[in-house]
Each structure stands twice: as structure tokens, then as C-alpha cells.
Amino acid sequence: MRSRYRWVIVTLISVITLINYIDRSAVAYATAPITSALHINDAEWGIIGSAFSIGYLVLAFFGGALVDRQGPRKVWSYAASIWSLVTIATALASSFVSLFVIRVLLGASEGPGFPAATRATSRWLPGNERGRALGIIVGVGVPFSLMIGGPIITQLLGHFGWHATFVILGAVGLIWVGFWRVLFREKPSEHPKVNRAEREYIEAGLSPEEQKSTTDRIQWASLFRNVNLWMVALGYFAWGYMFWAFMFWLPGYLGQAFHLNLYAVGAFTVLPWATATVGAIVGGIVVDRLFKRNPRHRSRFIVMGVALLLAGLSLIPIVVSPSLTTSMIFISLGVGFGMVTGPLWWVTSIDAAPDQPAVAAGFVDAAFALSGIVAPAVMGFIAQATGSFSSGFVVMAILAIIGAGGLLFVTREREAISHSSTTSTQAQ
Numbered sequence: 001m002r003s004r005y006r007w008v009i010v011t012l013i014s015v016i017t018l019i020n021y022i023d024r025s026a027v028a029y030a031t032a033p034i035t036s037a038l039h040i041n042d043a044e045w046g047i048i049g050s051a052f053s054i055g056y057l058v059l060a061f062f063g064g065a066l067v068d069r070q071g072p073r074k075v076w077s078y079a080a081s082i083w084s085l086v087t088i089a090t091a092l093a094s095s096f097v098s099l100f101v102i103r104v105l106l107g108a109s110e111g112p113g114f115p116a117a118t119r120a121t122s123r124w125l126p127g128n129e130r131g132r133a134l135g136i137i138v139g140v141g142v143p144f145s146l147m148i149g150g151p152i153i154t155q156l157l158g159h160f161g162w163h164a165t166f167v168i169l170g171a172v173g174l175i176w177v178g179f180w181r182v183l184f185r186e187k188p189s190e191h192p193k194v195n196r197a198e199r200e201y202i203e204a205g206l207s208p209e210e211q212k213s214t215t216d217r218i219q220w221a222s223l224f225r226n227v228n229l230w231m232v233a234l235g236y237f238a239w240g241y242m243f244w245a246f247m248f249w250l251p252g253y254l255g256q257a258f259h260l261n262l263y264a265v266g267a268f269t270v271l272p273w274a275t276a277t278v279g280a281i282v283g284g285i286v287v288d289r290l291f292k293r294n295p296r297h298r299s300r301f302i303v304m305g306v307a308l309l310l311a312g313l314s315l316i317p318i319v320v321s322p323s324l325t326t327s328m329i330f331i332s333l334g335v336g337f338g339m340v341t342g343p344l345w346w347v348t349s350i351d352a353a354p355d356q357p358a359v360a361a362g363f364v365d366a367a368f369a370l371s372g373i374v375a376p377a378v379m380g381f382i383a384q385a386t387g388s389f390s391s392g393f394v395v396m397a398i399l400a401i402i403g404a405g406g407l408l409f410v411t412r413e414r415e416a417i418s419h420s421s422t423t424s425t426q427a428q
Contacts, residue, residue: 131286234367
């Protein structure tokens with residue numbers, strides 16, 4: 001009987017991604033107490049939101065190369081330890097400047113996360129299971145973390161205050177590092193819990209490039225010439241703008257526009273991220289099934305482009321009729337459709353560069369990080385200047401439509417699927 005230890009690895013990665021997103025988003029729920037204590041206005045708070053992505057941008061890009069050279073086990077151990085300690089240090093912030101520096105450091109330390117997840121998935125999962133696996137990782141790790149994070153963080157804030165909340169969150173990350181060091185290895189063949197049947201099943205679904213634990217030399221030129229990868233980066237920037245704006249500003253938007261208290265904000269943020277969780281998991285399943293029937297990369301781009309287009313169009317009613325009911329329904333639809341693409345950015349990164357998947361993922365993730373610099377700051381300045389978030393929703397919709405166009409009309413089928421991957425797929 002074939003063992004299923006690869007799904008233990010998927011669970012480990014899902015858990016740390018969940019911790020990752022709760023840690024990075026917690027500050028949004030602490031907007032009121034932190035801005036009051038540190039005397040920060042809306043425009044400055046938007047800059048604080050962008051600070052995270054400044055550090056994230058650099059380490060997502062270069063961290064990918066580090067992961068390909070050193071492997072996820074070592075890099076993630078150090079990265080998760082550092083960001084957990086920085087999360088704890090958030091409790092020590094005493095001014096706008098100190099909080100800005102802490103958020104930059106938090107972003108930098110979290111930067112290698114998705115490149116590490118991408119490389120680990122490319123070595124532990126055969127090609128026909130990656131969409132589902134990354135759907136679980138992204139679905140549980142990103143929107144589900146934000147869905148449960150709202151109620152959890154608001155309860156912690158209400159009972160213990162914002163200082164203790166960040167100490168508790170940081171401690172949880174340090175505990176995960178211990179489990180990661182014990183349970184993860186770079187390749188299935190190196191782990192005693194993986195039996196021969198599972199190892200042969202995984203290896204049959206890997207390309208020759210994916211058989212190696214680490215990459216000897218990074219091929220930067222081929223990466224920058226890859227048109228598909230550039231379109232994936234453009235699409236991820238567009239979706240990232242919407243994601244970061246809602247992750248950082250949704251609690252503040254609900255509080256300011258509809259005068260909700262702390263606990264009501266935590267409750268109302270559940271629906272959009274619950275919808276997004278379903279979207280991410282469904283996206284991974286749909287893409288794996290399409291790939292099984294017709295193993296062509298274009299099928300993935302079409303799903304991504306249509307989902308991103310629907311995400312952008314979903315925001316139009318919020319501008320036309322900005323009531324609480326309308327906002328919650330269509331924000332939920334927007335992030336739900338957008339998160340259908342969640343696992344696919346990483347699947348397409350593996351497709352683009354199977355010999356250096358973490359570098360490709362880092363390149364794409366850097367575009368996502370760039371949107372994280374732009375979106376919170378732009379939304380903050382819009383809110384400060386106009387007293388409304390409506391223009392911010394218009395910007396989100398336009399970017400989503402542009403990103404969808406690139407995925408639908410510019411990408412192309414570039415390479416054939418490897419024989420081993422196709423054989424494994426057809427055998428299922």
C-alpha cells in the first residue's frame with residue numbers, strides 16, 4: 001500500500017502559511033489602538049501598510065534563489081524564526097518610524113515563504129496533484145487564515161490588548177519551526193516515512209529537472225525572457241493590488257464607512273475570506289482536472305484570466321451602490337473569484353522553470369509584493385483626500401481587467417509536457 005506522507009508535507013506548509021498571513025494581517029485589526037497610541041493618521045497608516053511589502057519585495061525575489069540553492073528546510077527554518085521574533089517586537093513599537101522599520105523587517109523575513117512552498121511542492125507532489133495541493137496550501141494558508149484571523153485577533157485584542165496579542169502570535173510561529181525541522185526533508189527519498197510505492201509514484205510525476213534537491217546555477221537570462229512568466233507577474237500584481245487593499249483596509253473600511261465596532265468588524269470580515277477559501281480550493285481542483293484531460297499550460301492561463309476578469313467586474317456594484325449589504329456581497333464575490341487564481345500563480349511558476357521553481361516563484365511573488373507597496377498607500381491617500389474608498393475600488397477593477405487581458409491574450413503554449421508527468425497523469 002502506498003503511503004501518503006506527501007500530504008503531511010502539504011499540511012505543514014498550509015499551517016505555516018496560515019501563521020504567516022495571520023501575523024502579517026494582525027496589524028490591520030489593531031488599527032484603532034495602534035494609531036491612537038502612536039498618533040498616526042490615515043495617510044501614514046497606509047504607508048505602514050506598504051512598509052511590509054518593501055521588505056517582502058526584496059526577499060521574495062532574492063529569497064527564491066536562496067531557496068533553490070539551499071533548500072526549503074534550512075531557509076524556512078531561519079525565516080519563520082526571524083519573522084516570529086519580529087512579530088513579537090511589534091509590541092515594542094513606540095512611534096511611526098519604529099513601527100515602519102518593524103513592518104519592513106517582517107516583510108523581509110516572510111519573503112522566502114512562497115518560493116519555499118513552491119519548491120517543496122515541486123519535489124514532493126507529482127505534476128497532476130500540484131493544483132490541488134497548492135489549492136489547499138493557498139486556501140487554508142491565505143483566505144482561511146484571514147477568515148479565522150479576524151475573530152481570533154479581535155478577541156485577543158479585546159481581552160489582552162495589542163501588545164500581548166503580537167507576543168502570542170509570534171510564539172506560535174516559533175513552535176511551528178520545531179515541527180518543520182523534525183518532519184520535513186528536501187526530497188521524499190530522504191524521508192523514512194515515505195515508502196517505496198509513494199516514492200515511485202511521486203518520482204514518476206516529476207520532470208528530470210525536478211529530481212534534484214537543489215539547483216547548482218541560477219539561469220537569470222532565461223527567466224527574464226519568459227513571456228508567460230511576465231504575464232503571470234502582471235496578473236499577480238493586478239490581483240495582489242485587490243488582495244492587499246482588502247487585507248489591510250477592509251477592517252478600516254467597514255469601521256469608517258459603516259460605523260461598526262471592533263467585534264462587528266471581525267465578524268463581517270469572515271464572509272469575504274470564507275468565499276476566498278472556497279475559491280482557492282476550487283481553483284486548484286478545476287485546474288488539475290483540466291490538466292488531466294488536456295495537459296496543456298494554456299488551460300491554466302484561461303482559468304486565471306477569466307477568474308481575474310470576474311473579480312474586477314464584481315467591484316463595480318460597490319461603487320454604484322455602496323451599502324453594507326452590497327459591499328459585503330460583492331467584495332466577497334471579488335475576492336472569491338480572485339482567489340481562484342491563488343494556487344495557479346505557483347503552479348505556472350513551476351511550469352515556467354521546473355529546474356529553478358523557487359526563483360520563478362520569487363519573480364512572480366515580487367510583483368505581488370510590489371502591489372502590496374502600492375495598494376495600501378494609494379488606498380490610504382484616497383481615503384484621506386476624498387473621505388471615501390470608492391475611487392480605490394475603481395482602480396482595483398481596472399487593474400484586474402488589464403491583468404486578465406494579459407493572461408488570456410498574450411500567454412502562449414511554450415513547451416510540451418514531460419513524458420513522465422503525462423504518464424503519471426494518465427495512470428490516475
